Amino acid sequence: MSKDFVLKKGLDIPVAGEAELRVSKTTAPGIVAVEPTVFKGFLPRLLVKEGDPVLCGSPVMADKKNPDILLASPVSGTVREIVRGEKRKLLCVLVESDGKRQCVDFGVREASGLDDAQVRDALLRSGLWPWLVQRPYGIVADPAVRPRDIFISAFSTAPLAADAAFCFGKDAAAAQAGVDALSKLTDGKVHVSIPADGPESPFASLTGCELHRFSGKHPAGNVGVQISHIAPIRKGDTVWTVSPAGLVAIGKLFTTGRYDVARKVAVTGPMAFAPAYIEAVPGMPMREIASFCGNSEGLRVVSGDILSGRTVGREGYLGFFDNQITLVREGTDKELLGWIRPLRFNQFSADRSYFSWLLPKKKYAMDTNLHGGPRAFLMNDGYYARVLPMDIYPVFLAKACLAGEIEKMERFGIYEVLPEDLATCEFVDPSKNNIQDMIEKGIDLMLKEMA
Amino acid sequence: MNKIFEKGGKLYWLHSTVDAFETFLHVPGTVTRKGSHVRDAIDLKRILILVVIAAVPAALFGMWNVGYQHGLAVGDPRLNILGNWWYGFLRVLPLYLVSYIVGLGIEFACSQIRGEEVSEGYLVSGFFIPLIVPVDIPLWMLALAVAFAVIFGKEVFGGTGMNIVNPAILTRAFLFFSYPNYMSGSDCWIHYKPAEKLVDGFTGATPLALDGASAQYGTGFWDLFIGTVPGSVGETSVLAILLGAAILIWTGIASWKIMAGGVLGALLVGAIGDLAGISTIPCYMQLLYGGFAFGIVFMATDPVTSAQTECGKWIYGLLIGALCIMVRLFNPGYAEGMMLAILLCNVFAPLIDHCVISAHLSRREKKRQTA
Numbered sequence: 001m002s003k004d005f006v007l008k009k010g011l012d013i014p015v016a017g018e019a020e021l022r023v024s025k026t027t028a029p030g031i032v033a034v035e036p037t038v039f040k041g042f043l044p045r046l047l048v049k050e051g052d053p054v055l056c057g058s059p060v061m062a063d064k065k066n067p068d069i070l071l072a073s074p075v076s077g078t079v080r081e082i083v084r085g086e087k088r089k090l091l092c093v094l095v096e097s098d099g100k101r102q103c104v105d106f107g108v109r110e111a112s113g114l115d116d117a118q119v120r121d122a123l124l125r126s127g128l129w130p131w132l133v134q135r136p137y138g139i140v141a142d143p144a145v146r147p148r149d150i151f152i153s154a155f156s157t158a159p160l161a162a163d164a165a166f167c168f169g170k171d172a173a174a175a176q177a178g179v180d181a182l183s184k185l186t187d188g189k190v191h192v193s194i195p196a197d198g199p200e201s202p203f204a205s206l207t208g209c210e211l212h213r214f215s216g217k218h219p220a221g222n223v224g225v226q227i228s229h230i231a232p233i234r235k236g237d238t239v240w241t242v243s244p245a246g247l248v249a250i251g252k253l254f255t256t257g258r259y260d261v262a263r264k265v266a267v268t269g270p271m272a273f274a275p276a277y278i279e280a281v282p283g284m285p286m287r288e289i290a291s292f293c294g295n296s297e298g299l300r301v302v303s304g305d306i307l308s309g310r311t312v313g314r315e316g317y318l319g320f321f322d323n324q325i326t327l328v329r330e331g332t333d334k335e336l337l338g339w340i341r342p343l344r345f346n347q348f349s350a351d352r353s354y355f356s357w358l359l360p361k362k363k364y365a366m367d368t369n370l371h372g373g374p375r376a377f378l379m380n381d382g383y384y385a386r387v388l389p390m391d392i393y394p395v396f397l398a399k400a401c402l403a404g405e406i407e408k409m410e411r412f413g414i415y416e417v418l419p420e421d422l423a424t425c426e427f428v429d430p431s432k433n434n435i436q437d438m439i440e441k442g443i444d445l446m447l448k449e450m451a
Numbered sequence: 452m453n454k455i456f457e458k459g460g461k462l463y464w465l466h467s468t469v470d471a472f473e474t475f476l477h478v479p480g481t482v483t484r485k486g487s488h489v490r491d492a493i494d495l496k497r498i499l500i501l502v503v504i505a506a507v508p509a510a511l512f513g514m515w516n517v518g519y520q521h522g523l524a525v526g527d528p529r530l531n532i533l534g535n536w537w538y539g540f541l542r543v544l545p546l547y548l549v550s551y552i553v554g555l556g557i558e559f560a561c562s563q564i565r566g567e568e569v570s571e572g573y574l575v576s577g578f579f580i581p582l583i584v585p586v587d588i589p590l591w592m593l594a595l596a597v598a599f600a601v602i603f604g605k606e607v608f609g610g611t612g613m614n615i616v617n618p619a620i621l622t623r624a625f626l627f628f629s630y631p632n633y634m635s636g637s638d639c640w641i642h643y644k645p646a647e648k649l650v651d652g653f654t655g656a657t658p659l660a661l662d663g664a665s666a667q668y669g670t671g672f673w674d675l676f677i678g679t680v681p682g683s684v685g686e687t688s689v690l691a692i693l694l695g696a697a698i699l700i701w702t703g704i705a706s707w708k709i710m711a712g713g714v715l716g717a718l719l720v721g722a723i724g725d726l727a728g729i730s731t732i733p734c735y736m737q738l739l740y741g742g743f744a745f746g747i748v749f750m751a752t753d754p755v756t757s758a759q760t761e762c763g764k765w766i767y768g769l770l771i772g773a774l775c776i777m778v779r780l781f782n783p784g785y786a787e788g789m790m791l792a793i794l795l796c797n798v799f800a801p802l803i804d805h806c807v808i809s810a811h812l813s814r815r816e817k818k819r820q821t822a
Contacts, residue, residue, distance in 0.1 A: 015489065232819060300488065307487045328488055334477035347492035353501050353702045354492055368482040372494025373474055373568045376612030379498070380759040382706070391815060393808060395759065411812060419486070426486050430493045431612070436486035 004196055005229050007216030007389035011350055011424045013159045015306055016363040017275050017327070019266035021166050024276035025291070028099060032075050032283035033083075033092040033317040034060045038310075039130050041139030041447070042069070044090045052079045057104035057259030059127055060093050068143060072127025074261050074281040076102040092283075092317065103258040111180040111254040112208075119184045123250065126259050130320070131246030135227065135239050136415035137443050147240040149188035149231060152179075154203040154244045155195045157221030158305035162266035162323045165199045166277070168244055172202045174251030179209045181250055182242065193226045203244070216389060218307075224421040228390045233415045245323055265318065267292045269306065269327035270365035271299055282320040286312060289325060298330040300368055307423035308436065331369025347371070350387065350428050375431040387424040392416065394425045398435050401442025406449055409442050418443070467562040471569035498704055499571045503578045505695035506685070506749060510582055512678055513685035514539035517586050520641045520681050523667050526650035539586075542642050543684055546581035549590050553597045554580070554618075561606040572611025572755075573601065579619040579749060582685025583742065583790075584626060585639035592633065596625040616797040617756045623790050635786070636660075640681035657682050659741045659779070660786040663731060675739035686745040689738070696748045705752035708761065712768020713747035714738060719769075720776040729780050737776050746789040747771065756797040763800070763807040770803075771796045 036044035043064040059070040075097040132141035155164040194201040196215035265280045302309040303319040348364040384394040392413045400408035419436035426435040518535030562569040600621040605614040637656035678688025699705035721734025758767035778788025
């Protein structure tokens with residue numbers, strides 16, 4: 001059965017630098033990083049020391065609260081260095097690859113023939129468990145919980161996002177195995193959302209799950225937005241989400257017996273030379289994509305999309321969940337009387353006081369300039385709600401988070417959102433508030449108070 | 452920015468001021484640190500300057516009208532359009548100077564105390580204030596009223612964006628209740644010097660207070676629509692205000708729902724007045740009289756002090772329109788009710804939003820329970 005959802009609100013941000021649909025490079029990094037910091041709610045405990053040999057799929061860290069949850073090495077080789085930051089906070093474990101990609105053999109199994117304990121055990125042991133993200137709060141899922149439903153958004157509407165049909169075109173069988181496995185973990189359903197238009201999704205033929213078709217502008221492809229339309233999260237509900245890359249990785253664990261998180265990554269953005277796809281593993285150093293960056297000064301390297309990705313810098317590493325890298329220029333130059341110039345055709349604005357609406361097809365070489373000074377919220381809620389296809393009052397929620405009022409945050413829907421869902425609101429905000437950061441702090445407060 | 456203005460520098464106490472002028476000249480080179488890496492080109496400066504531009508037709512017409520009304524009053528219609536405008540400009544300019552010097556001075560000082568950048572909010576309030584007061588208001592009164600409104604209407608709440616009532620309306624309310632002689636009656640709306648000889652049958656009353664009596668100016672539909680009648684400086688011309696409304700609605704800065712709600716509310720109460728025989732003027736004429744048009748287009752739609760929710764905007768607009776006409780029809784003391792209606796609804800806006808949101812959330816919750 002499939003349902004169609006047409007979302008009217010939203011905003012597609014026309015950034016230049018879309019990746020061409022070809023793989024221009026297969027990276028074989030000498031060193032990869034296993035970073036615990038990208039997993040919210042994961043407190044790392046080291047399982048290896050420097051010099052230890054590891055295989056692809058060997059555990060490197062475990063969660064302190066829940067020692068069954070493991071992070072695994074994506075390559076085989078030896079542990080090179082354990083990097084710590086302030087107060088000895090564990091930042092990452094660097095693994096030197098031997099280039100052989102020897103894998104731990106977890107055994108090929110038919111996912112549909114297993115029971116829930118076996119599936120859970122297989123995911124935990126293999127280090128694939130952290131792909132499961134719990135809502136509310138966006139933390140690593142708790143293995144002791146049976147979620148109400150599991151949601152997968154099989155596409156992304158983020159600016160310049162990797163094309164799902166291109167990335168996962170050959171992975172339909174693995175995705176099916178992934179759905180079979182995940183369906184054991186919930187009493188409810190596995191919901192998969194695919195785009196209503198465009199090329200046929202490789203996930204369109206999945207069985208054993210509920211298929212939904214979504215069309216609309218960003219953030220229509222965000223799983224949080226989809227959940228709020230399919231079956232909203234109410235107080236007390238717990239649901240899990242998995243990205244399509246995670247679904248395929250989980251499927252491959254059962255079809256090949258291996259920990260395989262290699263993926264196609266789109267290198268995009270206005271500053272990328274010949275933007276295209278690369279084959280990579282998470283934790284790949286950004287040095288590997290130097291050929292896309294050139295020597296330009298003032299470059300921001302973002303792991304993820306331009307709205308919600310992390311700034312990692314040229315010396316950083318590809319994030320675990322990311323299949324996109326965005327290269328964008330630091331906009332540190334001052335623009336003379338910019339705000340009053342009537343035309344400003346090279347700047348994109350969703351507001352009608354500029355003339356971007358005259359050029360709907362134009363792509364803009366955006367930079368990171370804030371385009372104004374930070375102010376208190378001035379425009380009213382509707383100004384933000386027009387880019388958020390959820391039944392939520394974004395300004396009221398953001399203000400409740402600022403004030404730290406738990407009851408109001410609950411009322412205004414903190415359980416339904418992650419910061420990424422309000423990214424378009426943050427983009428259009430003329431007061432230049434960091435709305436995503438406000439939501440993040442609100443969620444942290446909820447985690448602390450509700451624990 | 453020069454080093455001496457930075458933290459620890461000698462002139463750090465001027466930091467907000469320098470920063471305000473610098474960002475006025477340049478879009479600053481600051482980059483995003485958190486969250487979305489790219490941002491929309493829109494900022495508050497752009498939005499607020501558009502509001503000012505939208506009010507420019509009303510201001511220009513108002514200046515001309517000051518000269519024109521003076522000419523009618525002294526029976527000297529010799530001046531041409533430009534001459535009338537220049538005459539009015541010289542009368543209105545001091546109001547603008549006082550409004551901006553006092554208001555911006557306080558705004559800069561308060562921003563410095565809070566350690567924030569200077570917000571652009573007062574650019575708009577300061578532009579509106581001279582347009583909603585009588586042209587002959589003594590300057591010291593205006594200065595006092597502006598100081599009161601900016602400090603107690605805005606800064607004590609934390610500056611632009613945090614205020615409950617519109618500072619421009621508060622300025623007018625302060626004048627209205629403190630110095631009623633200068634704000635109502637028939638001596639303040641037309642500028643003339645005591646020595647000047649006035650025409651026979653002269654009246655200084657606005658059409659609303661005239662109540663059908665004859666005057667040296669026309670009081671027909673088109674006179675009111677174009678605005679060749681006495682009144683506060685910028686409020687008389689419905690035509691000029693509609694031009695501004697078109698800009699505001701097109702850019703989406705002001706809510707058309709509030710404006711439409713206001714018009715509906717006014718028509719509704721006006722029609723009841725007509726049917727019950729209380730009112731002597733047809734209800735649609737109520738939209739042209741007094742400060743209704745200026746208030747509903749520029750004052751009621753202030754995004755900070757109006758209702759935030761879409762449904763709330765309708766209720767808020769309806770209430771303002773209805774209250775305004777109610778004061779006009781049922782209160783013998785005040786000829787005009789727009790200012791009071793907006794002030795009251797500013798205070799009620801958070802309550803309206805609260806009710807709208809509560810109703811929406813409980814309806815949604817019910818739907819989810821049955822689903």
